[in-house]
Amino acid sequence: MAAGFLALGALLAGCAGEPLAEKFSAPTEASDTPAPSPSAPAQTLLSQEGIAAGHPEAVKVGLEILEQGGNAADAAIATAFAVSVVEPHASGIGGGGVTLVAEPTKDVAAFDYREVVGTSGKIPASGTGVPGFVDGMATLHETYGSMPWDELLQPAEDLARDGFVITKFLGERMNDGIGSQIVSEHRQFRTKDGSRVLREGETLKQSELAQTIQTIAEGGRDEFYEGSISDELTEVEGLDATTLANYETEKFEPVDGKVGDYTVVTAPPALPGAGLIQMLQQAEGAGIASDAPGSAPYVDKLMAAWSNASDTVTENFGDQRFVDVDLSEVLDRDQNLAIGSKLEERASKDSPAGDIDPGNTTHLSVVDRDGMAVSMTNTITSFWGGTKSDVVGGFFLNNQLSRFESIDSPANRPEPGRKSVTWSNPAMVLDGQGRVVMGIGTPGGQQIPNILASVLVPVLLQDQPIQDAVDGPRFHLQGGTLAVEGKAGKSLKALARANEWKIRETTRSDGVFGSIQALWVDYDTGTLDGATDVRRDGDHGVADTDQ
Incomplete structure (x- = not known):
């Protein structure tokens, strides 16, 4: 069982184990269903509340929901829909995701609403799986929400209909060759005269997407899975009416492990969370706490630990509803520390196979005044859902099922209803009293574990402020190539x-090293500390409460 979030200060020790799935039914028509009635909130704990997300407009939406009295789940739902509008290349209605939710005095819960294989058991050429995003948001609303469903979706609808200014990063994704090829087929991404794709600084309006969001706001999740939207979805290869109608979000028990004086809590297989914990513990055992981030010894140790974790995820993990995944050794802290102590004796030139590609996905972290915390990662997998992506109702469909081919192991085989192994990795950090002190996550594809480690190691093992850690250097080893940000120094070249x-020296526009979205909670002062990652469009906002 994952360690609980004890906001009242009682100690609760976590223990690793294999999570079991629990089915949740999503709400039906929101307009006819009263707002949910969650359990009474805990006494206000914090003098501040806040959100970190992948775009300033989305952060603004989340803060407005919190200021209206919504809780962290309300803010996360509204922000996720808003992100789907302002980051159409990264996540949204046509994709899926995973969310961790921590309530005071309760264990951290994990909700998996990722895409599944249809009834045929076959992977379409597009790699599109049955989307889970809408059901996931509806399930979170039914379980935790305090504001009406349609009110939470209204800001996203407004953003889609009224438009927003295209940022540098989105402009690059829309005009980078592949992106231009994909979006040029859709009128909303072109100038009024149709002569070219829109660019940075121009306004993107998505009227069809606005209508889709309005339909979901009025009709609830059933309008997507069994109503008018599903009628369009079933025309797409790989999507069928039966799988859509039967889609259900799963509630899982997270996995956790101690790193330094903290406990990292994250999602279980088929997600890579246990591999991230293994990586962090092995790096800790190697003595990485004494190495300066970005130094050759630091990079050597972290990449060796990453190589081990990558092998664990790509060779052993799978959908636990279909295969048994033994985590007893993966999450054995003593064993990981011991392995780490000998990392420098191994052949550290070992490298995970594969190419280093730009990494998609989006993440948001929320903490409200009552201490509820949400860490949410959503995705459509590749940018724009891949080169063969379909568009329905103004949104791009995912290519998540391509992960069955890219992560090819006996534990990761397609069959009806199954989810693939992938790299989405929302996480939380608990202090010694079991309280959530950090929500964290990032886009980045297979680079996600290394991106997270680049922040978690300095923060948890070296006491760095969160913004300093986010601003620090990042590295990723794949296919015998070490990707670095900017120019590699002499010591790294010698290590290589x-x-x-x-x-491989990368630039911001390459999109390799993600965008950390994190919040840190200081219970002594009741305040939050956030970080803004300038690698993409990430932002964060913190507001004082009425405590």
Whole structure:
């Protein structure tokens, strides 16, 4: 059982184990259903509440919901729909995701609403699986929400209909060759005269997407899975009426592990969370706390730990409803520390196979005044859902099922209703009293574990402020190539030669190193500390409460 979030200060020790799934039924027509009645909130704990998300407009939406008295779940739902509008390349109605929710005095809960294989058991050429995003948001609303469903979706509808200014990063994704090829087929992404794709600084309006969001706001999740939207979805190869109608979000028990004086809580297989914990513990055992971030010893240790974790995820993980995944050794802290102590004796030139590609996905973290925390990662997998993506109702469908091919192992095989192994990795950090002190996550594809480690190691093992850690250097080893940000220094070049690695120097526009969205809670002062990652469009906002 994952360690609980004891906001009143009682100690609760977590223990790792294999999570079991629990089915949740999503709400039906929101307009006819009264707002949910969650259990009475705990006494206000914090003098501040806030949100970190992938776009300033989405952060603004989340803060407005919190200011209206909504809780962290309300803010997360509204923000997620808003993100689907302002980051159409990254996540949304046509995709899925995973969310961790922590309530005071209760264990952290994990909700998996990722895409599944249809009844045929076959993967379409597009890689599109049955989307879970809408059911996931509806399930979170039914379980935790305090504001009416349609009010939470209204800001996203307004953003889609009224438009927003295209940022530098979105402009690059829309005009980078592949992106231009994809979006040029859709009128809303072109200038009024149709002569070219819109650019940074121009306004993007998505009237068809606005109508879809309005339909979901009025009709609830059933309008998507069994109503007018489902009628359009079933025309897409790989999507069928039966799988859509039967889609249900799953509630899982998270996995957790101690790192330094903290406990990291994250999602279980088929997600890579247990591999992230393994990686962090092995790096800790290697003595990485004494190495400066970005130094050659630091990078060598972290990449060796990453190589082990990557093997764990790609060779052993799978959908636990279909295969048994033994986490007893993966989450054995003593064993991981011991392995870490000998990392420098192994062949550290070992490298996970594969290419280093730009990483998609989006993340948001929310903490409200009553201490509820949400860590949510949503995605349509590749940017724009891949080159063969379909568009329905103004939104791009995912290519999540392509992960069955890219992560090819006996534990990860497609069959009806199954979810693939993937790299989405929302996480939370608990202090010694079992209280959530951090929600964290990032886009980045297979780079996600390394992106997270680049912040978690300095914060948890070296006491760095969160913004300093987010601003720090990032690295990723894949296919014998070490990706670095900007120019590689002499010591890293020497390390690469010694380990027989190539060096790849990346720029911001390459989109390799994600965008951390994190919040840190200080219970002594009742305040929040956030970080803004300038690698993409990420932002955060913190507001004083009426405590």
